[in-house]
Amino acid sequence: LWHREWSLAEQMWFYFRQETLPVLVPWLALRAVADGVAAFAAVKGMGPLAQWSEIGVSVLFFFALLYLFPLWIALTLGAIPLEPGALRGRIERLIDRTAARFRNVLLWRTGGARVLNAAVVGVVPATRFCILSDTLLETLPPDETEAVVAHELGHVIGRHLPVYLAFVFLFMGISVAIFAAVPADLAENYLFSLPVLAVLTLVFWPGIFGMVNRVMEDEADLYSAELVGDPEPLIRALSRMAASVGSGRASGSWRHRNVDERVGRVRTLAANPRAAALFHKRVRVLRWSVALAAAAAVILSVHVSLPAVWTRDAGLELARAAAEGDTENPDAWTLYGKVLIRRGMVFEAEKAFLQALEADPGRRDVRDFLRAMPGAKGATLARMAEIFISAGWFDDAHRIAADLRSSGDTASALLVEAELALTPGSRAIPNPYHDPASAERLSREFLAAGRSVKAYAILVRSLACQGRLPDASEALAEARRHFPDDVSLRKLADTLYNRN
Template structure:
């Protein structure tokens, strides 16, 4: 089930790295035809694959069919991801949503639309997989419950992305202010990311229990026994809940929540009905082990540190691929970058993160053994889970050791307590190595150039404009756009050249005169400043157009030339005009007045 989370992450990566091509390969009508054709092919392939497996099961009921079913479902979901990628990159179906105002204003909604498309693909897999599942599990839930359970299990893991992305959209609607400017800086983005992730981590369990449809476990023997186990361990919680995953017919338990106010103990109906009281107590002791060993906090810290360290690498990676292949190959660059990111995330989650998950589970097993004083009830619980699930005890799992491995290690610990020490030392050393590695990544990331999405766009825009000017060297608008873009990219020499060339064709354009005057007056590279030219250009612009920003440029030109009184007079005049951001102009006036003292 944790694998589904990786699939969702990949689907978001595929969508978020998509770049609109300059030329679409297919007409709208052809896109609709091809989209439906691909969709039908996927349905046909999925149906045929599971039908063949179903026939094989009917011929010979063996435990290996569980592995075959899981493996087939994984392959088909990956196929669904490929079809989903073709829909986005090959058919460019995003163009059908680009003209919807609401989706343009709130990009998170567009992302949700495409995430829903991926949900449809994997729902088709689960729809046909249910036939096999029901054969292997005679008491299986309904088809709808099976599909919803598979989807809903991973949905809570997408909550951080949803709220952080939505918050980013909300920021765009905020009025211009110093606070908004701060939030849009690299430090501001990191601060809001950490702040939101903290809020989500604490409040998410409230949403999750409603999403999963959990209900309080009724008062009685089982609730009392679970409560007594928690009190014995000194663990407080908000509630004990029935977990209706797969209709409650899966033998499992869980715990979620970082603090007692938002902590919930989860048990399924099958667990209550199948295990004895002492076995239930041992399973709850295992879940308590996650709390006592602070595994949930460690997971949160690991994700936070990893996300914090990787953000700049992602931006730099995008920049590297886009600039290496050039603006004409942005779609190919997006595909290559996405593939690299997919491989990286798979390696991280299934490799490194999976390593910690397996060892945290073993640590919780050991805690349950120590709390119970014997490993026997937990071992018998594992054996019952193996028997009723129908899966082999040796079945491998990237996020859990196999049942056989877990039983073997518990028996080792019972026979020789030094195995407990060995595992504790292994986990501690691994955590120290992880933290040091992440700190090193964070340090390296701060040494990388900062490239935001806007910066990437501007860099590509500059290259595109340069290419356009080569084809049309007498177009003043292209030079003006190149000047604006180069100015934002802090390529001041190029900006001066571009504005000068534009003025050669449009000598009386006040906007271009104003931009070049401001650049000559305030350029960060002092050797490029030219106060005298700035004043001449600003005076000419002001005679052509008396806008507040043009008069502000003239006031700045007076200031850099030492004419402070004229600068003050103009700044005061600007402040009497209708302004959207009076703070800047007030600061300009104060600066001029200080110079006069």
């Protein structure tokens, strides 16, 4: 029940801050780390290691979140340490009678919303909190509050929190196994993957997890009766809480039974120690069953995924053999590039696509692949322009130069424009941009800001084309002073000498 003076916006913000934000931010952080590692591995050309690096770092970050998550929950709920007093002393004495360890007992300030709730958050004792809402403390007398805290302690004593964690791994293992068992193209198709994931989520969490969670809640109720020594305080607390929020005793949820069922079960078990001991034993078996199922699901997912990885490796080798066996076949190089992309080998894929473009400069799909490559600026686009110039696709090279300038890569644009201006074309395919004087000007403009062998080569050739051989020789001498071991400059010197 909301505070009657709250506006709709205030109610929505409360719901978002209390229910969504605590889970949304850690999930986004986990996805950001995973995607960041995947992007880094792809850019570094780690290939097959990219996927395993993403998984490994994600798992490590997940366990780090387990440690930090309770701190984040306390922050988003606005929880503060419960003030010293009779109630806190009573709760601390109750905790001391158990093997459970907590960082602190916190008061959840709800700001007027009638949220009657208590919770234990944290798998690691160093960051584990017992949280009680202010409305709960205002509604329940001390003995009933103690019974509710004992219920939450029951989740720790019964090792329910690791079971919840095991369910996460069980769900992940089943999901990975399902999607690894189907063809990759089908698994990556959202029209298939999203409905399958939605059905799996509905069956797994409200169905399987909900059933197990209700048993865990029954055991926590029993632990409360055993710790307090009487089930009646918890029974009165459950009845009072149901009446206070107006949900009714017969109203339950997918995670909790209704009040009448819980009252009947805890009374029956508390009155029969032998039945209670047998129930605890059955829950222990259930816990181990979930843990073993989670381990089996993870092992199964790895077992199913590895053949897919090996198959992709075999496909990579076949694609490489096809491309290298027919170097003039653009289809083979394009297929090889696609396989490399799927393996996260970005740099190698770029080379394959450039080879395909060199074999057939008219391949629009290859051009699109190259433009979509991570970091497909500068060197990649300049190499595309070189291929277009060699093939006589002068307008395409000119458009690439314009794209480079618009993206702020003036240096690469200058080299493309200079080479385009230097290339004469042919009678069949004339070059409308041919202008050796412009090539000289553009190469000098580049060299004014930096040095490169290619810029010097264009300058020397443009001067030679204009008949200014002494100037060309002087520019070549300057280039060889800066790059004395460059083989291409030696060949250019031989050509210029023969021309002289």
